[in-house]
Amino acid sequence: MVRDLEGEVQRLLQHCGLPFEDACLQFHNNRRPVNTASAEQVRQPVYSDAVGYWKNYEPHLAELKHILEPVLL
Numbered sequence: 001m002v003r004d005l006e007g008e009v010q011r012l013l014q015h016c017g018l019p020f021e022d023a024c025l026q027f028h029n030n031r032r033p034v035n036t037a038s039a040e041q042v043r044q045p046v047y048s049d050a051v052g053y054w055k056n057y058e059p060h061l062a063e064l065k066h067i068l069e070p071v072l073l
Contacts, residue, residue, distance in 0.1 A: 002048045 001008045
């Protein structure tokens with residue numbers, strides 16, 4: 001998603017049988033109310049600053065990785 005937003009959005013919409021609209025790439029400009037904890041995040045474009053943050057938690061993910069191993073690539 002971060003590296004190829006447009007391509008991923010097009011693939012997702014195609015999978016769902018929905019037409020592509022430019023507004024899908026400008027989601028952060030939508031002014032509809034958002035009632036979730038991520039309300040501030042949805043008002044920002046996709047950014048790559050936090051891509052590697054998950055690595056801070058990697059030592060704590062061993063059990064989860066083991067459980068998910070059969071379905072991971």
